[in-house]
Amino acid sequence: MDFGLQGRKVLVTGGTRGIGRGIVLAAAEAGADVLTCYRTESAAVDSLVAALKETGGDHHVIRADLAEVSEVDRLVGEASDRFGRLDGVVNNAGVISHIPYADLAVEEWHRVLDTNLTAAFRIVQQCLPLFGASGSVVNIGSRGAAAGIPLRAHYTAAKSAMIGLTRSLAKEYGSRGLRINVLAPGVIETEAMEQMPPERAQGLRDMYSGKTALARLGTVPEVAAVALFLLSDLSGYVTGETINVDGGI
Numbered sequence: 001m002d003f004g005l006q007g008r009k010v011l012v013t014g015g016t017r018g019i020g021r022g023i024v025l026a027a028a029e030a031g032a033d034v035l036t037c038y039r040t041e042s043a044a045v046d047s048l049v050a051a052l053k054e055t056g057g058d059h060h061v062i063r064a065d066l067a068e069v070s071e072v073d074r075l076v077g078e079a080s081d082r083f084g085r086l087d088g089v090v091n092n093a094g095v096i097s098h099i100p101y102a103d104l105a106v107e108e109w110h111r112v113l114d115t116n117l118t119a120a121f122r123i124v125q126q127c128l129p130l131f132g133a134s135g136s137v138v139n140i141g142s143r144g145a146a147a148g149i150p151l152r153a154h155y156t157a158a159k160s161a162m163i164g165l166t167r168s169l170a171k172e173y174g175s176r177g178l179r180i181n182v183l184a185p186g187v188i189e190t191e192a193m194e195q196m197p198p199e200r201a202q203g204l205r206d207m208y209s210g211k212t213a214l215a216r217l218g219t220v221p222e223v224a225a226v227a228l229f230l231l232s233d234l235s236g237y238v239t240g241e242t243i244n245v246d247g248g249i
């Protein structure tokens with residue numbers, strides 16, 4: 001499908017693994033020029049760089065730890081220097097941990113909120129001057145934010161706050177052509193699941209498949225396709241929305 005993204009300049013955070021990687025590769029294949037970031041050096045970084053070289057286009061993979069505001073600002077500076085403008089931003093980088101609320105340390109609360117929420121706030125703010133007459137921001141939330149998940153109070157608080165941020169910014173910046181939406185995945189099968197012991201991965205698949213109308217987990221390309229739709233003009237009259245990509249959980 002042609003999303004009309006040829007030559008569009010797109011910043012995707014956390015693009016080396018999982019859903020972010022899928023969005024980076026799908027956007028590049030759709031003709032966009034993509035700048036993405038990661039926190040940790042790994043084989044995933046090298047393989048993404050190699051895959052993007054194969055795809056063609058003007059792509060950049062940069063190390064930046066988005067838990068630090070100074071690093072967020074440096075990342076946006078790189079996007080400005082290399083592209084001169086932006087047409088789309090995907091706030092994807094996220095971290096999660098499983099901790100009983102009674103034991104949740106304030107440092108862990110801050111780590112999860114800084115990476116999932118504060119980075120998105122700061123990225124959109126710093127990117128404002130880079131958007132022209134139109135632009136699209138896709139904030140990757142979580143279907144679990146609306147449902148609530150035990151042991152993830154910090155994570156669901158951050159992802160729920162993303163919805164308020166999105167709705168307010170949609171109203172504040174809609175008149176200058178900026179659209180901003182949340183894409184809320186359900187349970188998606190990423191390579192993280194492949195790295196688990198097989199019995200544990202199968203247990204998770206069975207448990208979460210049983211909760212969805214489609215009786216299966218989602219795939220990274222299925223999430224990436226909705227991200228491309230939201231980045232593209234095909235969704236030109238969609239803003240302030242939360243789009244669940246959750247198989248009917």
Ligand code: NDP
Pocket residue numbers: 013014015016017018019020037038039040041042064065066067091092093094095096115140141142143144184185186187188189190192
């Ligand atoms: P992964 O853990 O597989 O990948 C996360 C990516 O973000 C990696 O590239 C990672 O880089 C990067 N990243 C994490 N922290 C930072 C940081 N501080 N600075 C820069 N980059 C960072 O995540 P998923 O693909 O599973 O999730 C992606 C998004 O989707 C998240 O926002 C998550 O909350 C959301 N989501 C995922 C679901 C799922 O089922 N997978 C369900 C619902 C929501 P590095 O390798 O260097 O750490």
